[in-house]
Amino acid sequence: MTSHIDWRNTLPKIVACIIVVPALLVPLFTNNPASLSIVILSGIWAVVAMGFTLILWTGQFSLGQSAFMAIGGYTSAILTAHLDWPFWPSFLAAGLVSGIVACAVGAVVLRVGGFYFSIITLALGEIVRIIAMQWQSVTRGTRGLVTYPPETISLGFINIDFTASTVPWYYFMIVLVAFSGLIYWRIGKSRIGGTFFSVAANPMLAEHQGIHLMKYRVIAFTVAGVFTGLAGSFYGHFLSAMTPYTLGIQESIQVMIMSIVGGISSLVAGPIVGSVVLYNLSQFLQRLNLEGIHPVVFGGAIVCILLFLPKGTGLVDLWTKFWKRVYGEVDFYELPEDMEKDIEVH
Amino acid sequence: MALLELKNISKNFGMLRALDQISLNVEQGDVLGIVGPNGSGKTTLINVISGYYQATQGTIRLDGKDICGLRPDRIAARGIARTFQSNVIYDSATVIESMLVSAYLQYKTSNWQAFFGTRAYRDEHERIVGRVLDILRLLDLFNDTFIPGEKLSYGYQRMLGIAIALSADPKILMLDEPTTGMNHQEAMFVVENIKKIREQGVTIIIIEHNMRVVANLATNVVVLNFGTKIAEGEPHMVMNNREVIEAYLGTETFSSN
Amino acid sequence: MHIGIWVDGLVQSCIYTTMAFGMVLVFSILGILNWAHGQFYMLGALVLYSAVMQAGLPFGAGLVIAALAMGLLGMLVERLIIDRVNVPRAIGALYVTAATISLQFFFVGGASMIWGRLEKGLGMVMPGVLTLGGVNISYQKIAVIVFTLIVMAIMYFVLEHTKIGLAIRAAAQRPDAAMLYGIHVGRIKTLVMGIGCAMAALAGCFMAPIYPVSPFMGGIPMIMSLLAIVIGGIGSLTGAIVGGVILGLLNSVIAYYMSYFSEVILFALVIIILLIRPQGLFGVAVK
Numbered sequence: 053m054t055s056h057i058d059w060r061n062t063l064p065k066i067v068a069c070i071i072v073v074p075a076l077l078v079p080l081f082t083n084n085p086a087s088l089s090i091v092i093l094s095g096i097w098a099v100v101a102m103g104f105t106l107i108l109w110t111g112q113f114s115l116g117q118s119a120f121m122a123i124g125g126y127t128s129a130i131l132t133a134h135l136d137w138p139f140w141p142s143f144l145a146a147g148l149v150s151g152i153v154a155c156a157v158g159a160v161v162l163r164v165g166g167f168y169f170s171i172i173t174l175a176l177g178e179i180v181r182i183i184a185m186q187w188q189s190v191t192r193g194t195r196g197l198v199t200y201p202p203e204t205i206s207l208g209f210i211n212i213d214f215t216a217s218t219v220p221w222y223y224f225m226i227v228l229v230a231f232s233g234l235i236y237w238r239i240g241k242s243r244i245g246g247t248f249f250s251v252a253a254n255p256m257l258a259e260h261q262g263i264h265l266m267k268y269r270v271i272a273f274t275v276a277g278v279f280t281g282l283a284g285s286f287y288g289h290f291l292s293a294m295t296p297y298t299l300g301i302q303e304s305i306q307v308m309i310m311s312i313v314g315g316i317s318s319l320v321a322g323p324i325v326g327s328v329v330l331y332n333l334s335q336f337l338q339r340l341n342l343e344g345i346h347p348v349v350f351g352g353a354i355v356c357i358l359l360f361l362p363k364g365t366g367l368v369d370l371w372t373k374f375w376k377r378v379y380g381e382v383d384f385y386e387l388p389e390d391m392e393k394d395i396e397v398h
Numbered sequence: 399m400a401l402l403e404l405k406n407i408s409k410n411f412g413m414l415r416a417l418d419q420i421s422l423n424v425e426q427g428d429v430l431g432i433v434g435p436n437g438s439g440k441t442t443l444i445n446v447i448s449g450y451y452q453a454t455q456g457t458i459r460l461d462g463k464d465i466c467g468l469r470p471d472r473i474a475a476r477g478i479a480r481t482f483q484s485n486v487i488y489d490s491a492t493v494i495e496s497m498l499v500s501a502y503l504q505y506k507t508s509n510w511q512a513f514f515g516t517r518a519y520r521d522e523h524e525r526i527v528g529r530v531l532d533i534l535r536l537l538d539l540f541n542d543t544f545i546p547g548e549k550l551s552y553g554y555q556r557m558l559g560i561a562i563a564l565s566a567d568p569k570i571l572m573l574d575e576p577t578t579g580m581n582h583q584e585a586m587f588v589v590e591n592i593k594k595i596r597e598q599g600v601t602i603i604i605i606e607h608n609m610r611v612v613a614n615l616a617t618n619v620v621v622l623n624f625g626t627k628i629a630e631g632e633p634h635m636v637m638n639n640r641e642v643i644e645a646y647l648g649t650e651t652f653s654s655n
Numbered sequence: 656m657h658i659g660i661w662v663d664g665l666v667q668s669c670i671y672t673t674m675a676f677g678m679v680l681v682f683s684i685l686g687i688l689n690w691a692h693g694q695f696y697m698l699g700a701l702v703l704y705s706a707v708m709q710a711g712l713p714f715g716a717g718l719v720i721a722a723l724a725m726g727l728l729g730m731l732v733e734r735l736i737i738d739r740v741n742v743p744r745a746i747g748a749l750y751v752t753a754a755t756i757s758l759q760f761f762f763v764g765g766a767s768m769i770w771g772r773l774e775k776g777l778g779m780v781m782p783g784v785l786t787l788g789g790v791n792i793s794y795q796k797i798a799v800i801v802f803t804l805i806v807m808a809i810m811y812f813v814l815e816h817t818k819i820g821l822a823i824r825a826a827a828q829r830p831d832a833a834m835l836y837g838i839h840v841g842r843i844k845t846l847v848m849g850i851g852c853a854m855a856a857l858a859g860c861f862m863a864p865i866y867p868v869s870p871f872m873g874g875i876p877m878i879m880s881l882l883a884i885v886i887g888g889i890g891s892l893t894g895a896i897v898g899g900v901i902l903g904l905l906n907s908v909i910a911y912y913m914s915y916f917s918e919v920i921l922f923a924l925v926i927i928i929l930l931i932r933p934q935g936l937f938g939v940a941v942k
Contacts, residue, residue, distance in 0.1 A: 108749070113749060113752070160930070161930070164929055164933050165933060167889070168885075171881070171885060171925070171929060172925075172929050172930075175922040175923075175925055176926075178918065179922055179923070179926075182918060182919050239513065242512045242515065243505065243519075244509050244512060244513060247499065247502065249488075249491070250488065250500070250502075253488050253489075253490065253491070254486060254487075254488055256450075256482075257486045257487070257488070257500070258499075258502075259469070259474075260448060260450075260470050260479065260563075261471075261474060261499075261500045261502050261503065261562065261565070262471050262474035262475045262566055263502050264469070264471045271509075308752075309756065309757065312749065312750065312753045313753075316746070316749070343767055343771070344763075344764040344767035344768035345768070346764065347760035347763050347764025347765075347767075348760075348764035348768060349764075350764075351758060351759065351760030351761030351762075352757075352761050354754075354757035355736060355754055355757045355758060355761065358740055358750060358753060358757070359735075359736065359739055359740065
């Protein structure tokens with residue numbers, strides 16, 4: 053019976069599940085809001101890092117993803133605080149508005165070369181922050197906007213009360229990460245992922261093969277904008293307040309580093325690994341309360357990781373390399389199965 | 399009406415006139431050879447046709463429709479594909495991956511259909527994989543299907559470049575010095591492959607330095623020198639043209655006789 | 656307008672110019688942007704502080720020590736980290752960016768561990784004031800301007816009229832050709848990194864007597880020199896100088912009239928420049 057199982061593909065997946073399943077059951081082990089918060093925020097950063105990686109897959113480095121978090125966060129904060137909207141529509145609106153802004157900005161800014169684009173996104177992050185500080189009438193400036201948790205959801209026999217404990221937030225995060233992960237994963241595996249690759253790897257060649265470069269760059273930037281906006285909205289409501297201080301250049305850079313350390317060749321697992329590892333490390337170091345230890349160890353650790361990983365890879369690549377060593381090739385692009393057999397027969 | 403018509407194409411780079419009033423016609427099924435000394439503007443001409451450069455003056459018509467000033471991806475969509483002198487390929491992708499990614503124009507299903515993996519998309523994908531494998535078989539790249547582009551030998555890398563251009567299913571295929579750096583045997587191998595491509599109904603424009611290749615393939619030849627057309631006609635006539643010989647070898651060739 | 660504003664602007668120009676020059680030098684030879692450049696500025700100032708205030712050395716000696724120390728540190732960073740991480744193709748730039756940004760954290764943290772987080776003052780090295788047309792300009796600020804001119808003159812001389820300068824310029828233009836002529840490009844890269852970092856350190860030392868010194872002082876100069884390079888044009892040394900001068904003066908003027916908006920205006924200006932003329936004033940257009 054066991055000979056029918058394709059061990060090459062299934063064993064890694066089984067091992068992955070063994071890691072993932074306990075993650076879903078974490079709240080059973082600890083109810084401590086502080087610990088849960090750390091995991092929750094890791095998840096949020098993972099979603100943002102996925103966006104960074106997607107944009108990277110079209111050959112651009114965006115150093116301003118925190119701007120979209122802020123846009124999303126402020127959108128839902130303004131809708132709930134000023135216009136008395138309920139949470140869920142505001143949450144979705146946050147993603148929508150963020151996406152629209154990303155599309156509009158991207159259409160203009162992605163035309164310039166890669167390096168200049170990065171600097172512009174950096175500047176954009178700052179500009180959004182400054183607008184948040186100065187537009188007192190809407191954002192209440194430095195005092196920030198108070199954000200309320202989602203309304204209690206009653207499912208007949210249980211009430212999911214977001215004010216009572218952190219656990220509902222945890223599962224909300226899981227759903228968000230899983231949903232985003234699924235969409236990003238699907239984009240990466242599909243034809244669109246291949247098109248992104250060609251735009252990044254060799255834009256001149258891609259263009260001569262009929263690919264409209266700007267279109268795909270803007271698509272990636274917009275999708276990243278939508279999910280980053282959702283993440284930002286979650287972030288704002290989870291932290292009970294939306295202020296101009298929480299999201300700036302630091303955070304954009306953090307996201308970039310999470311993506312790189314996790315592995316830029318991976319759209320979902322890489323950001324998750326990178327964000328979990330780095331965010332937890334960061335929190336751990338901050339709690340040690342030693343002067344300067346956080347930046348020193350954090351910065352030093354990242355440099356070490358970058359030095360000792362094989363050139364151009366991240367932590368997730370260690371996983372794929374391990375299985376490669378055990379089994380042989382791992383594929384990149386979907387081929388219909390009968391075509392593979394067709395090739396092998398010859 | 400010719401398939402491709404160029405009228406008075408000129409291209410300036412600042413003060414440098416790289417192309418000066420070039421006019422030519424390419425009929426369906428032709429193999430047009432473009433020859434001339436280095437720097438005569440051959441690649442510039444291809445770049446203008448493919449949309450990579452904008453012509454400073456003149457018109458280009460494909461099937462009677464004006465394509466001047468369009469972006470390269472729009473011109474590719476109209477049916478013109480090209481290879482590059484420096485042989486541009488996707489280094490890190492395998493042959494089949496490069497081909498599938500370059501066959502972009504053959505896909506008629508939308509990105510949404512691809513994203514959801516609908517039946518229509520999957521059927522189309524299967525068909526296109528088949529066609530792409532056929533191109534690889536045609537150009538003797540089938541055995542290298544899963545090999546990354548950068549690991550192929552030089553000759554096969556150039557064939558991959560041609561295969562990539564072909565995967566766009568073009569009406570006109572423009573080849574920029576496809577036999578550069580090859581010995582006679584390899585060059586003739588490329589010639590055979592180009593003949594096979596021509597049999598598939600593709601019209602070909604080929605820039606070449608190797609006269610034997612041109613003699614073997616071209617139905618007509620255009621000679622450029624310093625951006626102007628100095629001769630045009632059937633290969634053997636053009637190659638015996640005095641002006642052409644002077645352009646390549648200098649005027650002393652005749653005086654020493 | 657007050658001459659004082661122009662003088663302050665000029666002083667800032669000097670700092671940004673020196674830093675931007677170092678940054679462009681590094682960019683031209685190594686092809687990377689060192690995000691930790693501002694930290695060499697900061698460390699230079701702190702080393703000077705220790706040399707002068709704690710070890711009691713004269714200012715000049717402290718200056719030399721700081722510049723040499725940072726030059727060496729820069730070379731070490733290049734050899735150990737940047738060289739290893741710099742993969743060919745664009746990914747290398749990404750990794751170097753990540754590495755240098757992480758180094759930034761590392762240096763800030765390290766500096767605050769060694770020197771503590773509080774701001775420190777370096778006593779005035781050149782007290783006294785020059786009175787010009789009814790305005791008092793401190794000798795200190797004049798000294799900064801003079802020092803910067805001297806440093807620039809030295810750099811110009813070295814690059815244009817010495818063998819090593821020639822080697823550097825050759826390596827910048829065509830590294831492969833330079834190698835054929837016996838120029839050890841790898842060593843040039845390390846050397847240039849050292850020079851670039853030393854220049855940042857010098858900028859920090861110039862500023863140390865005028866403004867308070869702390870481990871966190873490196874962030875803003877980094878961004879400012881980046882802006883200067885953008886204005887002047889990415890690959891161009893002349894551009895770095897011109898950009899630095901413009902930026903310093905602009906910053907001073909805007910800060911005087913609309914202090915809290917100065918950031919926005921500068922950022923907006925940079926974005927506009929990047930959209931309209933990405934290559935700045937003197938840069939080479941990159942497709």
